[in-house]
Amino acid sequence: MAKTNPGRFFEDYKVGQVIAHAVPRTLSGGERAAYHALYPARHALYSSDEFARASGLSAAPLDDMIAFHTVFGKTVPDVSLNAVANLGYAEGRFLKPVYAGDTLRSESEVIGVKQNSNGKSGVVYVRTRGLNQRDEVVLEYVRWVMVRKRDLDAPAPETVIPELAKVVDPADLAIPEGLDFTNYDFTLSGEPHRWGDYEVGETIDHVDGVTIEEAEHMLATRLWQNTAKVHFDATFRPDGQRLIYGGHVISMARALSFNGLANAQMIVGLNGGAHANPCFSGDTVKAWSEVLDKAETSAPGVGAIRLRLVATKGGEPFALKGEDGKYRPEVLLDLDYWALMPV
Amino acid sequence: MAKTNPGRFFEDYKVGQVIAHAVPRTLSGGERAAYHALYPARHALYSSDEFARASGLSAAPLDDMIAFHTVFGKTVPDVSLNAVANLGYAEGRFLKPVYAGDTLRSESEVIGVKQNSNGKSGVVYVRTRGLNQRDEVVLEYVRWVMVRKRDLDAPAPETVIPELAKVVDPADLAIPEGLDFTNYDFTLSGEPHRWGDYEVGETIDHVDGVTIEEAEHMLATRLWQNTAKVHFDATFRPDGQRLIYGGHVISMARALSFNGLANAQMIVGLNGGAHANPCFSGDTVKAWSEVLDKAETSAPGVGAIRLRLVATKGGEPFALKGEDGKYRPEVLLDLDYWALMPV
Amino acid sequence: MAKTNPGRFFEDYKVGQVIAHAVPRTLSGGERAAYHALYPARHALYSSDEFARASGLSAAPLDDMIAFHTVFGKTVPDVSLNAVANLGYAEGRFLKPVYAGDTLRSESEVIGVKQNSNGKSGVVYVRTRGLNQRDEVVLEYVRWVMVRKRDLDAPAPETVIPELAKVVDPADLAIPEGLDFTNYDFTLSGEPHRWGDYEVGETIDHVDGVTIEEAEHMLATRLWQNTAKVHFDATFRPDGQRLIYGGHVISMARALSFNGLANAQMIVGLNGGAHANPCFSGDTVKAWSEVLDKAETSAPGVGAIRLRLVATKGGEPFALKGEDGKYRPEVLLDLDYWALMPV
Structure with missing residues (x-):
C-alpha cells in the first residue's frame, strides 16, 4: 500500500x-519580499501601500x-x-x-x-x-x-x-472595487506613458536581461509549493538539467516589462499563453511586448490594454516564429494578457 | 585584547x-515565506491559518x-x-x-x-x-x-x-493547548492516510529529490543566524567545499516526507539523530521513513507516531547501515522523532 | 517613441x-527575513523587538x-x-x-x-x-x-x-528618540565590549568569511529594486561576469563586523566610502575595522564610535593601500561611518 x-x-x-x-x-509580506528578491518587480501599485491607497485600494495587493x-x-x-x-x-x-x-x-x-x-x-x-x-x-x-x-x-x-474564447471580452474583466486612477502619480509610478500613449501594433523592447541561476528558480518554484520533480532533481532528466518552471519565466518577463510598461499596473485577464521552449539555468531572459488591443473600462481613469509578452533567451526582439510557423528556438514564452492602465 | x-x-x-x-x-511571516522558498514544505497546519484554526490553534504556527x-x-x-x-x-x-x-x-x-x-x-x-x-x-x-x-x-x-532516554516517553509529549483533529480535512491536508493507516515497521519511500545549491544552504543557515565558518567560507576547508549545515538536511528531508506523511503534522519529540555523512552542494537529497512506534494522546482525534527519517544522497531507499554496522556512505541523516497525526 | x-x-x-x-x-518583516538570509546580520537591536524595547524603541527597526x-x-x-x-x-x-x-x-x-x-x-x-x-x-x-x-x-x-564635510560632525548625528542604553544587556547582545573599551586607532579582524554566489547577490540587489543591468545580465560585460552591487559588499562586511563589534548597534552617519575594487561571484569576502574616533552623545548610556570598515577578498587584514597610495587589489570596500554603542 x-x-x-x-x-x-x-x-x-x-x-x-x-x-x-x-x-x-x-x-504575508514575506511572500511579497521574496517575490521582489526573485524578480525585478517594480509596479508601484504592488510595491507601495500609499500608492495603492491613492488608487482607491485598501493597501498594496x-x-x-x-x-x-x-x-x-x-x-x-x-x-x-x-x-x-x-x-x-x-x-x-x-x-x-x-x-x-x-x-x-x-x-x-x-x-x-x-x-x-x-x-x-x-x-x-x-x-x-x-x-x-x-x-x-x-x-x-x-x-x-x-x-x-x-x-x-x-x-x-x-x-x-x-x-x-480566444480572448477574454474586455466587458468581462473584473475591475477591483474602488479602483480609481484619476489622481495617478506618473512620477512615482516610474514612467509618463499612459493608456492613450500606446497604439495597437506598437512593440516595446524591454531591454534589460537576467541570467538565471539554479538556486533562484528552485526558490521561486518551491515558494509556490509546486513540487514537480523536473524542476528540482538534477538526476531526473537524462541530460542532468533542471527544467525551469514556466511560471518563473512569466514572472521574470512581466517584471522586466516594467521598463516601457511601468503603468500597465494590474493584470486582469489571461487570454492565452505558450511555453514555446524550455528554459534552463544559465539562460539570459529578456522580454518584449506588443500592444494587441485596447478597451475602455467603467472605472474612473482606468483603461484596459491587451499585451503580448514574449520572453526570449538571446536573439533579436520582435521575432516570434520562423518561416515554418513554429516558435523560434530562442522564444521561451508567448503570453497574451489584459492589464489596467491610467488613461 | x-x-x-x-x-x-x-x-x-x-x-x-x-x-x-x-x-x-x-x-514573522517573512521567515515562514523564506522557509517555504528553501524547502518543499507543505504540511497544511503550518501553511494555512484557516487549517490551523480548524484544528483548534489560533493561527498557523x-x-x-x-x-x-x-x-x-x-x-x-x-x-x-x-x-x-x-x-x-x-x-x-x-x-x-x-x-x-x-x-x-x-x-x-x-x-x-x-x-x-x-x-x-x-x-x-x-x-x-x-x-x-x-x-x-x-x-x-x-x-x-x-x-x-x-x-x-x-x-x-x-x-x-x-x-x-533512548526515546521520549509518549506520555511526556506536549500536545498544544486546544489541538483537536476531530474535524480534520484530509482533502486539504493532501493525503487520506490517518494514524490508523500506518503500521509499526512500515517503510515509505518519499520519492522526490532536490539537488542542493551553495546559495540555498547558505541562505538557510544564515537565516538562523548560524555563523559556523565551515558553511560559508570556501577557503576554510582544504578541499574548498562548504559543509552544509546538518539542519538544512533535516528540513529538506522532513519537507520531502510530506509525500507519504502529509498528515504527520506537528513534530513534538526528537528522540535522536545522527548526521551520518556530510552533505555538499550538488548532492541530490532524497528521503525515506520507517514507522517505529505509535501512541495515543489525550487530545481529541490526535495520535502520536514515532518515525525514523533518513536522508540520502543516491543509493536505494531503506538501506541504512552496511555489514560493518556503519552508516552507508550515501546516508546523510538518521533522525528519530515523534509527530502528531489525525487518528 | x-x-x-x-x-x-x-x-x-x-x-x-x-x-x-x-x-x-x-x-515588512519579509524584507527583514530576506536580509537575515542574505547576510550574517546579528545586531540584537535589529533582530529582537524585545531588545529594541529595552533600548527605548517601539520595536526592532x-x-x-x-x-x-x-x-x-x-x-x-x-x-x-x-x-x-x-x-x-x-x-x-x-x-x-x-x-x-x-x-x-x-x-x-x-x-x-x-x-x-x-x-x-x-x-x-x-x-x-x-x-x-x-x-x-x-x-x-x-x-x-x-x-x-x-x-x-x-x-x-x-x-x-x-x-x-570630510566627517559628519558628531553633534549633527541624529539619535533616535527615546534611545537609552543604560539597561543594555551585554549577554543578549553577544559581546561584553562597550564604547569605553574601544580605543582610537584600534583595529579588529572580524575573522569570518563568506564566499559569494551569483544567486545571492542578484536576490539582494533585486530586493532593493536596483535595476542596473551589469548586476544581472551575464551577457552585458565582455568578460561574462556580473558585477556585484557595491551595497551587497557593504552589507556583507557590516554583518561580518558583528564579530568584534556586536555592540556597534545603530549606523547613524556615513562619512565616506569607496568601492575600491569590483567584487565577483566566487570571491570570499572578509572584513576588518579600525576605530577612527569616538564621541559622546546626549542620549543616556549611548556613545558614538567612528569606524573604518574594510572588506577584502583575500590578503591579510589591516593592509589598505600599496606604496603607490592606491587601494590594494584585494580591497573591495573602504567605508567610514558612525555607529551608536552602549558606553
Whole structure:
C-alpha cells in the first residue's frame, strides 16, 4: 500500500469532475519580499501601500502573479504530476486582489478530455479557480496539459473539447472595487506613458536581461509549493538539467516589462499563453511586448490594454516564429494578457 | 585584547554551567515565506491559518524546524564554534508552538563532559532550551558535540555522562493547548492516510529529490543566524567545499516526507539523530521513513507516531547501515522523532 | 517613441534640479527575513523587538542598510543607469529608524557637476533623501558618480563642486528618540565590549568569511529594486561576469563586523566610502575595522564610535593601500561611518 502520491493519469480524468486541491496557503509580506528578491518587480501599485491607497485600494495587493503561482502550484500534484507538456492557457480572469493575510486554496473542474491518436496519452482541460478564506474566487483560468495513460489498454473516453474564447471580452474583466486612477502619480509610478500613449501594433523592447541561476528558480518554484520533480532533481532528466518552471519565466518577463510598461499596473485577464521552449539555468531572459488591443473600462481613469509578452533567451526582439510557423528556438514564452492602465 | 569571539574550548565547559546565548530573534511571516522558498514544505497546519484554526490553534504556527533552527543557531557561537563533530541529539521536546511575532532566545546547561583518550578533545553534553518573550520554554533538547581543547595540558575534568532516554516517553509529549483533529480535512491536508493507516515497521519511500545549491544552504543557515565558518567560507576547508549545515538536511528531508506523511503534522519529540555523512552542494537529497512506534494522546482525534527519517544522497531507499554496522556512505541523516497525526 | 528609460546623461543634470525617484516601497518583516538570509546580520537591536524595547524603541527597526539600499535602489534609474563609476559618499545621516510597515521613497538634488577633461563624461554630485509615508526624512547622503555624455558636442556646464564635510560632525548625528542604553544587556547582545573599551586607532579582524554566489547577490540587489543591468545580465560585460552591487559588499562586511563589534548597534552617519575594487561571484569576502574616533552623545548610556570598515577578498587584514597610495587589489570596500554603542 504505497502512500506516496502517484498523481493522476489520463484515464483518471472525467469531464465534470471537480478536484479540490490540497494545502491552503496563507500569504504575508514575506511572500511579497521574496517575490521582489526573485524578480525585478517594480509596479508601484504592488510595491507601495500609499500608492495603492491613492488608487482607491485598501493597501498594496500581492503581485497578481503571486496569486497565480500560488493557485497554480496547488494544482500540480493533481493535474500535472504525470504531464508530458503544459499546452496552453485561456479564459484567465483575475477577479479579486489578494492581500497579505489572505489564505488561498484551489479547485479544478475537468472540462475536456481527448485521447491522442497514439493511445499513450491524452489532453486534459481543466478550469481552475483560486479561492480566498471568504470563499471568494480570486482568479480562474483554463489550462490544458498532455497527460500519460497509466494503462495503455484503458478505453478512450468520449472526446470533449471545450469551446474556449480566444480572448477574454474586455466587458468581462473584473475591475477591483474602488479602483480609481484619476489622481495617478506618473512620477512615482516610474514612467509618463499612459493608456492613450500606446497604439495597437506598437512593440516595446524591454531591454534589460537576467541570467538565471539554479538556486533562484528552485526558490521561486518551491515558494509556490509546486513540487514537480523536473524542476528540482538534477538526476531526473537524462541530460542532468533542471527544467525551469514556466511560471518563473512569466514572472521574470512581466517584471522586466516594467521598463516601457511601468503603468500597465494590474493584470486582469489571461487570454492565452505558450511555453514555446524550455528554459534552463544559465539562460539570459529578456522580454518584449506588443500592444494587441485596447478597451475602455467603467472605472474612473482606468483603461484596459491587451499585451503580448514574449520572453526570449538571446536573439533579436520582435521575432516570434520562423518561416515554418513554429516558435523560434530562442522564444521561451508567448503570453497574451489584459492589464489596467491610467488613461 | 582581541575582541572577536574565539568560542569555548573543551576545558571551558563545567557541568552545571548555564550559558545564556546571544541575539534574541523576532520571527514573522517573512521567515515562514523564506522557509517555504528553501524547502518543499507543505504540511497544511503550518501553511494555512484557516487549517490551523480548524484544528483548534489560533493561527498557523511557524514550522517546528524554524523554531528548532532559530534556537540551535544561537547556541553555535557558544557550543560548537570549535566543535569537531556534532555527535547526537536526545530528549527533544517541542513544548509550545511558535507564532509569527514571537521572539526567541536560547540557553544551554552543561550536563556532561568526557575528555577523549587522545587528550586533544572531549565530548560536551548540553541541554538547550528555547524561550519565547513570555519566558515560556518552546522547545528543549540535549545535544552532544566533540570540542577541541585549547590547552592540551589542561587537566581532564571528572567524567560525567548524563543518562539520556533512548526515546521520549509518549506520555511526556506536549500536545498544544486546544489541538483537536476531530474535524480534520484530509482533502486539504493532501493525503487520506490517518494514524490508523500506518503500521509499526512500515517503510515509505518519499520519492522526490532536490539537488542542493551553495546559495540555498547558505541562505538557510544564515537565516538562523548560524555563523559556523565551515558553511560559508570556501577557503576554510582544504578541499574548498562548504559543509552544509546538518539542519538544512533535516528540513529538506522532513519537507520531502510530506509525500507519504502529509498528515504527520506537528513534530513534538526528537528522540535522536545522527548526521551520518556530510552533505555538499550538488548532492541530490532524497528521503525515506520507517514507522517505529505509535501512541495515543489525550487530545481529541490526535495520535502520536514515532518515525525514523533518513536522508540520502543516491543509493536505494531503506538501506541504512552496511555489514560493518556503519552508516552507508550515501546516508546523510538518521533522525528519530515523534509527530502528531489525525487518528 | 521609445518608451523604455534610457537614463539620464551628463548633460541632463543641472545644479539645483530635484529629481523625485519612482516606485515607493512598503517594507515588512519579509524584507527583514530576506536580509537575515542574505547576510550574517546579528545586531540584537535589529533582530529582537524585545531588545529594541529595552533600548527605548517601539520595536526592532529594519536594519539601517535595508533603509539605505531601498532609498539607493530608487535612485539608480535616474542617477546611475549610465554611470561609469560610483565615486564616493559623504555627509550621510540616518535620521529616523525605519520600521516594518513604513513606505519609503527617494528624491535627489543635483548639487554639483564637473565635466571631465576628456569631454566624454562628467561627475555629478547628488544629495539623496529617503522619506517615509509621513514625509519625514529617514536618511540623506551625498553621492557622486561619473556619467557618460549622450552628445559629446554638448557644451560643458559651469563647474560646481560642492563643499563636503570630510566627517559628519558628531553633534549633527541624529539619535533616535527615546534611545537609552543604560539597561543594555551585554549577554543578549553577544559581546561584553562597550564604547569605553574601544580605543582610537584600534583595529579588529572580524575573522569570518563568506564566499559569494551569483544567486545571492542578484536576490539582494533585486530586493532593493536596483535595476542596473551589469548586476544581472551575464551577457552585458565582455568578460561574462556580473558585477556585484557595491551595497551587497557593504552589507556583507557590516554583518561580518558583528564579530568584534556586536555592540556597534545603530549606523547613524556615513562619512565616506569607496568601492575600491569590483567584487565577483566566487570571491570570499572578509572584513576588518579600525576605530577612527569616538564621541559622546546626549542620549543616556549611548556613545558614538567612528569606524573604518574594510572588506577584502583575500590578503591579510589591516593592509589598505600599496606604496603607490592606491587601494590594494584585494580591497573591495573602504567605508567610514558612525555607529551608536552602549558606553
